[in-house]
Amino acid sequence: MVFKNLADYHLWAGWKMREILSTLDSDDFSEEVCGISPRELVQHIVLALETCFYFIEGEKDQSVFDRVKRYPRQELLKRWEVLDTRLSQAIEEIPQDKVTVKHIKDEPFQVDVMDFFLQYLIHTAHHRGQLSKTLSRMDLEVPGTDYIMFLAEQS
16 A cells, blocks of 8 residues: 555645646746756656656667757646656556666666666655745745645545
């Protein structure tokens, strides 16, 4: 049950952030606050999730990484939603395999696929926190996305 909760929580928290981000105009979405913009944070989240599936699926086409940098705001937010959904579904399946990680250090190493997916779930949570801070400094009301808030809303 915990993995299903984590998968559902991931979708819920991402939806909360995308909801506020979709209300920003292009200038606010690109406005730098403390050296980073909401756009740059969302691009980083999407690029990280693209990287996750790139390695899991053994992709060879790297053009997706360039496309992400050119997406307009709504397309970027939609791609984030699609990738969140894929990650959530993958986590719910509790995969039992290994993946070779080649992009972290010079020498590739193997980890459980579930740990690989959890890395991207945790990584996304970290950057949602950065988005919350950035949006707060833009004087926007940012929704809480704590796991316990998700559980309370589900009860």
